[in-house]
Each structure stands twice: as structure tokens, then as C-alpha cells.
Amino acid sequence: MHPALSVIFFTVASGAGFGLFSLLYIADVFSLGGGFNREQLIIGGLMAMALIVMGLLSSTLHLANPKNAWRAFNRFRTSWLSREGVFAVIFMPLALAYLLCIWFDAPAILRIGVGFIVAVLAWITVFSTGMIYACLKTIRQWHTPLVPANYLALGYASGSLLLLLGAVVAKLDTVPYLAMSALIVSVAAVLKAIYYFWIGSPSVTPTINTATGLTRAGVKILDTGHTHGTFLTQEFGFQLARKRAGILRLAVFVVGFGVPGLMLISIFRQPDALWAAAVALFAVMLGAAIERWLFFAEARHVVNLYHGAQRC
Amino acid sequence: MRLGLVIDLDVCVGCHACAIACKEWNASGTIGPLSDYEPYGAEPSGVWFNRIRHYEMDEYPNNKTINFPMSCMHCEDAACVSVCPTGASYKRPEDGIVLIDQDKCMGCNYCSWACPYGARELDRSSGTMKKCTLCVDRIYDQKLPIEERQPACVLSCPAHARMFGDFDDPDSAVSRTVRERDGYPLMPELNYQPTNQYLPPRQKPVIHVDAAPKGGLKESIKQFANRLVRR
Secondary structure: OOOOHHHHHHHHHHHHHHHHHHHHHHHHHOOHHHOOOHHHHHHHHHHHHHHHHHHHHHHHHHOOOHHHHHHHHOOOOOOHHHHHHHHHHHHHHHHHHHHHHHHOOOOHHHHHHHHHHHHHHHHHHHHHHHHHHHOOOOEOOOOOOHHHHHHHHHHHHHHHHHHHHHHHHOOOOOHHHHHHHHHHHHHHHHHHHHHHHHHHOOOOOOEHHHHHOOOOOOEEEEEOOOOOOOHHHHHHOOOOOHHHHHHHHHHHHHHHHHHHHHHHHHHHHOOOOHHHHHHHHHHHHHHHHHHHHHHHHOOOEHHHHHHOOOEO | OOEEEEEEOOOOOOOOHHHHHHHHHHHOOOOOOOOEEOOOOOOOEEOOOOEEEEEEEOOOOOOEEEEEEEOOOOOOOOHHHHHOOOOOEEEOOOOOOEEEOOOOOOOOOHHHHHOOOOOOEEEOOOOEEEOOOOOHHHHOOOOOOHHHOOOHHHHHOOOOOEEEEEOOOOOOHHHHHHHHHOOEOOOHHHOOOOOOEEEOOOOOOOOOOOOOOOOOHHHHHHHHHHHHOOO
């Protein structure tokens, strides 16, 4: 599949934003490490919302006819793309309501209740983003429950490191934030490893024989019937050399999970290490971007069977 | 009604006439234009609803060339329709034709990802997705003589490799042909239940290519003479 940069930016930025907001809620409820003060919570919440809005705006850049983008909320009943949009839009006013509860010191029950709904909505929205890809039967590498799991884990890993940076800046006790980040980053790494293991071994998949229905002997393409590229070759023809994919997968683990892990240790030893928190955040975002690019580049759509691929 | 096509892979000669006729009709039809990019340039490309590919089955001397036209299969369980976020893609309940409302499409490409058959193509000039309409603007046209109320691809096929009809009617020509010739859908394992059916190439008697002696008096004298006279 053709990796569209606007969609990569959108999923990485909004994933981090939703992750940050729901973890901020946990930090608020349990007053982790002494707890952020009112202004700090508001700034954190607004940063998360800014990331989400930037992501959503960027996602409209890949539309060929953006003037109809408002119609995307119509098919909530069947389309995960529509659901994602609806959940993201419901999230916004509720997230704002939660921040207002903090600002005006609303009763604890209201503050915790609204915050809980917002955190769950954030979770559902990121899940919907993953399901946009996971519901497609045409792409074997995407049609697995590991896809929404990866989207959630990486979004929350980025969010937790954003929150850790905030804790270091606010001079809180970083230990609970370190523990939270360490746990989420390692879960994200393990889930990604399982995903790469899973897509490496094709199980029962369509082949050029089932695609053409000519199953009594081998089939090969003689001519694709077009002079130059078509929409289909541009959108689905992207191919990545196996060796390059291997290097990039290694980069995902080293940059996205390894470097943040080392930085967590540095912060544990020297709790005011602002540089380490910044490096960890930068590394996890870069790693997530590489992971997202690979996610598209490694996906093979079954239409390639009609262009001569033996299996996808 | 469940309208669709039957394509006879045994008869198709791969002339691309159906694709040309499709482009000609639909470029000025309800969903037109079908934009071309650099039609006379070095890298010509453009929007087509019908594409013909050519395959070879088996190895020499048992090989066979198969010409393979493909357009929208008008699936019963059309994933392109259910994934569409705007409601631009829809399946008509009355005849099963899958269409795209050009006024609602936002050009997100998501439906083309859901289609395993490559039936949907984005038109860069309008920014909307386009696809085979089964010539919905032809088949119901009361002004056309009844024998011409068929998709352009079916009418143009010089080999009569294409048929159009109602699959819900067990006695229609398409239903009968599919039954008699073991017609099949493409990629049935994805469970989209495509309406269009393909007829497999027939098993043909193998033609022996090694020369067999003809026999007879004249032939034996000729062979005898050939042995005597060294040319």
C-alpha cells in the first residue's frame, strides 16, 4: 500500500494526543508523584487536544475532494472511518468539560465521572482508528486484531512519555510516571513483535489461482493490459525490499522502544534529567512514525494478484 | 432483481473492445467524464471501469492463454458500500447495482481498499471515486430498442463472450448458462458474494504435434526414393 504522509502524521499525532489525555486523567485521579497543579493539568489537556486537532486536520489532506469531508459522519452504523470521526468529535467538548471541571474545582464525583467518560472515549477513538485497517479482508497484514492493539499501545506509549516529560518539567516525583511509561512501552514493544511474527507466516490466503478461478494448473500473468501505471498500481503497487523492511523493523525497536527505555533508566537515576525525557519523547514519536510507514509499506492488497503476484 | 454479467473465458479473444465501448459510453454518461492523464504523453494513464488482463495457464505444451476482462462484480455483500463513511457508495435494493453518488464522495480512497477486484478508480480531475454502473443509464432507457437495453460492453463484444441478465431469475439466460457451464465467482473465500460469474475454459482434445507417417503405396515409394537420392 502507498504510505500517505498525511495519514502517518495523523495517526501518530492523534494517537499520542488521546494517549496523553487519558493518562493525564489517571495522573489526576491518583495524584501520581504528588499530582500536577491546576494550571499544569489544563496545559497538558490543551496540548493533547492540539495534537488531536492537528492530526484530524492533517487527515483531510489526503482527501481528493475535501469539501465533502463533513459528510464523513453519515455512515456511523457500518463504517469504522465514520465512527472514528464521530468519536473524535464527541471527545472534544467532553474533554473541554473535564478541563473546565478542573479549572472551576467542580465536585470530585463530577470531575472523576466526566474524566472517566473522556478517557474511555479516547480509548474507543484510537481503537476505531485501528479498526479502519483491521476490518479490511483484502489486506492480510492488516486483517488481524493485533492492529488495533498496536495502535492503542503505541498511542499510549507516546502519551505516557509526553506525560513523563511534563512530570519532569513540573518537578514531581517521577517514579510512578517512570513505572507507567516502562510498562506501556514494553507492552507496545511486545505487541509489535507479535505482529511482525504473525504477518511473517501467511496462513490461508487468496492466491492468483483463486483470484482468477483457474485452479487446475499454475497461472502467470502475460500482460497487465495497461500501457503505463493506473490508479491501482499507484495505490496498491508499492513494494518494499525484504532487506530494507528488516532494517526498518530493527529501527522501530531500537528507536521506538530501546532508546526510550534507556532514557527511563537515566531519569530514574537523575530525576531532573529534562534532556533524557525530551530524547525519550522524540525517539518514541520517530519510532512510531517509522512503524506507521512500515505498516503501510508492508501491506499487500489482493488486487496485486491480478497484476501477477502469486499470493499476497 | 440481481443484475450482473457472465464472462466466458473460453470465448474471450482479449480484443479490449468492451473496455473501449465502456469508456466511450460512460465518458459522456451519468458518471462521466472518465479522465485521461497524458493520453498522448510518455506515460499515458486514466480512469477505466473495465480492464482486460492476459494470463497463461499451465506449461507448454498444455499451456493456454486466458484473456480476463474485469469490472465491478456488484457484490451481494459489498464491503465498498459498508466502509464508505459519507454514504456516497450505495447498492440499489431494486436491482443490486452498486453506484457512487458523485455529489457526496470525498475521495478518501477507502472503498477502493475494501474492493478485492480493483473495480474502483479515483478520478483526479473531479477528486471522486468512479466505477462501473452496469450502464444504468442505458439498460432502463425506454427510447432505445429493447435489444439495445444492455451494457455497452455486452453489446460491443464481437465474440459474444459477455452476457447480461438477472441472476435472481433461475430461468434467465445468465442463470441457465452459469448452471450448464459451471460458472464461478472470483475470490469466493473473501465472502463478498460477487454477482458477476465467469465461465471456465473448456477442456479441449489435445492436438498431437509429432508427425505421423501417412502410409499407402505412394508414400512408401516416396520414402524409398528419398532414401536413394541424397539431396
